[in-house]
Amino acid sequence: MSDDARARIFVGDIEVDAVPPNDRGLAYGDGVFETMRAFGGSVPWWARHWQRLTRGIDLLGIKAPDEARVREAAESLLEGCDSVIKLIVTRGMGTRGYGPSPSQPTWIVSRHPVPKHVEAITLRWCHLRLAEQPALAGIKHCNRLEQVLARAEWLHLPPDEMYADDGLMLDSQGHVVGATAGNVFALRNGHWLTPPLDRCGVRGVCREWVLAEPGAAEARLAPSDIRSADAIFVCNAVRGILPVARLGDRTWSLHPQVARLRARLAEANPAFAPMESP
Amino acid sequence: MSDDARARIFVGDIEVDAVPPNDRGLAYGDGVFETMRAFGGSVPWWARHWQRLTRGIDLLGIKAPDEARVREAAESLLEGCDSVIKLIVTRGMGTRGYGPSPSQPTWIVSRHPVPKHVEAITLRWCHLRLAEQPALAGIKHCNRLEQVLARAEWLHLPPDEMYADDGLMLDSQGHVVGATAGNVFALRNGHWLTPPLDRCGVRGVCREWVLAEPGAAEARLAPSDIRSADAIFVCNAVRGILPVARLGDRTWSLHPQVARLRARLAEANPAFAPMESP
Numbered sequence: 191m192s193d194d195a196r197a198r199i200f201v202g203d204i205e206v207d208a209v210p211p212n213d214r215g216l217a218y219g220d221g222v223f224e225t226m227r228a229f230g231g232s233v234p235w236w237a238r239h240w241q242r243l244t245r246g247i248d249l250l251g252i253k254a255p256d257e258a259r260v261r262e263a264a265e266s267l268l269e270g271c272d273s274v275i276k277l278i279v280t281r282g283m284g285t286r287g288y289g290p291s292p293s294q295p296t297w298i299v300s301r302h303p304v305p306k307h308v309e310a311i312t313l314r315w316c317h318l319r320l321a322e323q324p325a326l327a328g329i330k331h332c333n334r335l336e337q338v339l340a341r342a343e344w345l346h347l348p349p350d351e352m353y354a355d356d357g358l359m360l361d362s363q364g365h366v367v368g369a370t371a372g373n374v375f376a377l378r379n380g381h382w383l384t385p386p387l388d389r390c391g392v393r394g395v396c397r398e399w400v401l402a403e404p405g406a407a408e409a410r411l412a413p414s415d416i417r418s419a420d421a422i423f424v425c426n427a428v429r430g431i432l433p434v435a436r437l438g439d440r441t442w443s444l445h446p447q448v449a450r451l452r453a454r455l456a457e458a459n460p461a462f463a464p465m466e467s468p
Numbered sequence: 469m470s471d472d473a474r475a476r477i478f479v480g481d482i483e484v485d486a487v488p489p490n491d492r493g494l495a496y497g498d499g500v501f502e503t504m505r506a507f508g509g510s511v512p513w514w515a516r517h518w519q520r521l522t523r524g525i526d527l528l529g530i531k532a533p534d535e536a537r538v539r540e541a542a543e544s545l546l547e548g549c550d551s552v553i554k555l556i557v558t559r560g561m562g563t564r565g566y567g568p569s570p571s572q573p574t575w576i577v578s579r580h581p582v583p584k585h586v587e588a589i590t591l592r593w594c595h596l597r598l599a600e601q602p603a604l605a606g607i608k609h610c611n612r613l614e615q616v617l618a619r620a621e622w623l624h625l626p627p628d629e630m631y632a633d634d635g636l637m638l639d640s641q642g643h644v645v646g647a648t649a650g651n652v653f654a655l656r657n658g659h660w661l662t663p664p665l666d667r668c669g670v671r672g673v674c675r676e677w678v679l680a681e682p683g684a685a686e687a688r689l690a691p692s693d694i695r696s697a698d699a700i701f702v703c704n705a706v707r708g709i710l711p712v713a714r715l716g717d718r719t720w721s722l723h724p725q726v727a728r729l730r731a732r733l734a735e736a737n738p739a740f741a742p743m744e745s746p
Contacts (some may be wrong), residue, residue, distance in 0.1 A: 197489040197490065199489055208485065208486030208487065208489075209486065209487045209489055209491075209494060211475040211477055211486075211578065212475065212578065213487075213494070214616075215494045216487060216491070216493050216494045216499075216555065216556065216558070216576075216610075217501070217610065217612075218497065218610060218611075218612035218613065218615070218616055218617050219496065219497025219610055219611050219612065219613060220612070220613060221494075223495070225564070229731050237580065248615075250613070250617070251620060268619055274564065276564060278494065278495065281616075285580070286503070286552065286554060286580045287619075287649065288612060288615040288616050288618075288619040288648055288649060289616075289619040289620065289623065290616055290619070290620050290623070298489050298494075299491065300490065302563070302564045318603055321599035321600055321601035321668075322599055322600075322640065323599035323614065324621055325596055325617060326613060326614070326617075330553070331613055331731075332495065332496060332497055332613075333496075333611035333612070333613045334495075334496035334497065334498070334566060334611070335496065335497060335498060335528070335604060335609055335610075335611045336601065336603075336604075337496070337566040337570055338492075338496055338498050338528075338559075338567075339528070339603060339604075341565075341566040341567040341568070342529060342567065342568050345567065345568070362600065371565065371566060377519075390599075408673075425707050464557050
């Protein structure tokens with residue numbers, strides 16, 4: 191791991207030195223993950239993350255690790271720091287072949303730096319369309335080559351064309367799904383709308399928080415619904431609500447309803463409170 | 469690893485003790501694999517496997533490991549045995565986030581037992597439909613949750629309903645794609661037909677060999693084209709050509725054209741020559 195990352199690895203309840211080479215996470219992406227913002231030595235949204243993780247491992251038929259043990263291991267990495275904790279849970283070791291057999295899950299907790307705070311972000315449209323697989327939609331599983339390829343689209347462009355913090359992805363029907371690393375909300379007629387994610391995409395923990403706010407709802411969105419929105423933001427559980435300032439030729443200034451939602455989020459989760467200016 | 473499996477792990481040219489916990493293969497299934505039949509201390513179809521591996525890592529933008537080094541490491545596991553070699557190549561270590569940055573690939577070679585020889589197999593239809601993602605179609609990447617879920621469909625059925633060696637999968641349009649762990653060919657009007665795999669599925673090494681035979685061709689196939697075929701077989705590079713004796717209510721006895729093709733395959737690759745009866 192790099193200097194800014196620490197990791198602990200477990201098979202079932204037992205801490206181990208290394209990921210087994212026959213781990214099914216490595217072979218098939220046969221696992222799920224969570225990326226969690228820590229604050230003041232704990233993870234304020236732990237219960238929300240664990241709930242989504244449980245939905246994923248239940249759907250995949252993976253044995254759940256012990257929650258208290260995982261939380262203890264995750265918090266042991268924090269040393270009181272504001273940081274990001276990543277948790278991967280795989281089906282564990284297996285013999286060759288796709289058929290899953292019962293095994294102890296492998297799980298890895300690692301600590302990472304908090305991304306730099308930004309006031310607003312720039313988006314682009316990704317060319318790659320997401321395939322529709324209702325059986326896997328919504329959960330945060332480890333089959334993420336589509337996101338890797340989408341994110342790689344603007345790594346090799348000329349510098350003046352290149353800048354974007356993230357990209358919006360469409361499904362094969364042309365509906366908006368979300369950013370590669372976050373969910374998108376569009377303000378239209380006073381309502382915050384976000385795609386339903388019943389065919390692809392990840393139901394983010396921060397998205398669930400926003401959806402519980404008054405005036406937020408799921409709706410199929412076309413690219414034109416995004417472009418003509420009064421405001422848009424991307425959200426995830428690491429960075430909270432990220433107002434979008436630019437998408438292609440379209441620009442937005444900070445909308446009071448985004449600022450208001452951000453303030454409410456800061457009340458709900460202290461990790462997303464505004465930074466003190468230096 | 470279990471007693472019947474041995475593995476060696478490398479990062480670039482350097483042999484290491486363990487898979488790094490921040491390997492992108494583990495995080496995102498960001499890699500490709502090959503499963504190869506070894507015979508008499510080497511892998512007869514090495515060049516074919518390496519060619520497909522190269523197609524996959526080029527498409528994903530993964531740095532290629534040194535072929536001679538990989539082959540040497542793979543063959544070091546054989547000890548002259550007839551066995552199966554699995555090779556995984558991942559993008560290597562990375563910081564958190566989907567964006568790929570240049571890194572040395574991680575690669576793992578492992579040895580596994582040869583599956584028991586069978587004269588014919590039984591298939592079923594899988595319920596799960598494969599999502600269509602043309603950007604990833606054909607290559608043997610490590611995002612295999614669909615195959616894991618499909619294979620799990622008949623793990624928990626009552627014993628009398630349960631028996632099947634593999635299952636056939638359809639895409640979301642209802643076209644036949646193949647078995648979870650092999651490609652399918654159907655004999656119709658004297659031609660061996662197999663799906664084109666331009667939207668999903670893996671272009672198998674044994675499939676490529678069959679397609680180069682006279683009378684074999686790609687064609688979109690509906691389930692009814694399979695059921696009404698004069699013969700069908702599944703093929704892969706571990707087990708060669710597997711005649712299908714049963715699919716649901718339909719049964720087939722061994723067709724002379726399957727036997728003829730199997731004999732030609734045995735000439736082309738000695739690993740697939742018929743076993744001596746004891």
